[in-house]
Amino acid sequence: MMRGAYYTATGNTFLVVDSRERKLSDMEKRLLVLKYVDGRDGAIFVERDFMDYYNCDGNRAAFCGNGARTYVYFIHEKEKRNLVEFSSHAGNVLGKVDDLVSVRMPSPRFLGTFEEEDYSGEIVVVGVPHLVIEGDTDKVDWNALLPLRHLYDANINVFTVKKEGSLRIRTFERGVEGETGACGSGATSVVWLYSRRTGCEKVILQANGGDLTVSFRDGSAYLGGGVEKCSEELELQL
């Protein structure tokens, strides 16, 4: 039996499995995801100093920014630490809890631009791949964008600049196959591109589920926002 609970990180929703004492096989992880994620976006396996992330479809993803923030919050709750360092399939992560829960994100990598019939934009990897499209966030047609999701095997972000340093963002996540409340690596991809253009070093993004901040210091990107536990402790049967 494993223990876990549900959490929300600005509307990105997760099952968190406490795997600090017992490491699970990939098959066991997949089974827990399919049995207990139950409408949330994914699952975070909190291993000792390692985060393993699965999308709700039962497939592993190399990284999740809001998942990393949730890992940090979980360790803070359980072990009363404000600084948390751990590893992931996308490299090392440094996290901090103060008024926000923040993490240093994997370095963004620019893969180029894309141009299809009705849409064009840029491709950025922040642990996982993202398409970034500047457009009207009040009029996003996910059905029309769906072919891009599969063509590039990527998450899709649409953003609008509200005013300098303030953006609205909406994200369609791979592995959820729908729009989520927020996506941390998506937000970081958007802000990295926006900052290259404007020089702005700190940006607030309004996602469906709340505000995220992305800032750049000493060549690194930091993602911050709230995290909340939203269930009692659960007993998870394998």
Ligand SMILES: N[C@@H](CCC[C@H](N)C(=O)O)C(=O)O
């Ligand atoms: N919500 C996450 C990203 C999770 C992984 C993504 N769905 C993928 O498969 O690439 C975030 O906050 O970064």
